[in-house]
Amino acid sequence: VFNRREIKFGVGQYEGCTLSLEFYRYPVVKADSDMWCKKLRNVTADALSLPTGTVVGIYGNASVSDASQWVHVVTEPTKPSLGAASTDGVTCYDVTTHVTYKVFYTRVGNMENPQSVVTNVRAEYSKQSVVLLCTSQPCIAQQHILLSNSVQFI
Numbered sequence: 001v002f003n004r005r006e007i008k009f010g011v012g013q014y015e016g017c018t019l020s021l022e023f024y025r026y027p028v029v030k031a032d033s034d035m036w037c038k039k040l041r042n043v044t045a046d047a048l049s050l051p052t053g054t055v056v057g058i059y060g061n062a063s064v065s066d067a068s069q070w071v072h073v074v075t076e077p078t079k080p081s082l083g084a085a086s087t088d089g090v091t092c093y094d095v096t097t098h099v100t101y102k103v104f105y106t107r108v109g110n111m112e113n114p115q116s117v118v119t120n121v122r123a124e125y126s127k128q129s130v131v132l133l134c135t136s137q138p139c140i141a142q143q144h145i146l147l148s149n150s151v152q153f154i
Contacts, residue, residue: 007151009060009116016148019044021132037092040130047147048099050075050123056103058118073101075123090132098126101151 007013021040055070062069102122107114132143 010153012150012152014148014150016146019047019145019147021143021145033090033092036090037095040092041095044145044147045096048096048125048149056118056121059115071118071121073121073123076125092130092132094127095130095145096125097128097145097147099149100124100126101149103151103153105153 005013005015050073054073056073058069058071100123102124103118104120104122105116105118108117109115130143130145
């Protein structure tokens with residue numbers, strides 16, 4: 001379970017944590033590595049993703065009963081990924097490790113006292129390959145993966 005934090009409007013933010021993995025496998029076979037990579041992708045994606053239908057208020061005081069005062073967070077579609085086994089360990093491709101939330105806004109109203117209005121929120125995911133190398137036989141591998149997120153106001 002991850003704690004969610006409130007974001008202060010206009011203030012960029014970066015947070016991260018380390019996911020520590022231990023991998024035991026002998027012998028390393030492709031079917032096992034594909035299953036392991038799928039589990040790893042699911043864990044990291046779940047840790048960094050928002051529930052479907054997540055919305056953000058366009059004003060700081062958006063009314064929960066007025067749907068016009070909320071925008072949906074747009075997420076980029078994910079592509080299927082494959083894992084590969086080798087004799088010295090496992091490489092998992094396209095593991096989600098970072099998400100950037102880009103909050104687009106504009107200023108409206110009186111020029112002396114303009115109000116900020118959120119126009120769009122986009123979640124952009126970054127992925128990397130995770131390589132687990134065997135350090136002994138049977139295969140024992142350890143890996144630490146940095147999972148992070150950031151918020152940008154544009």
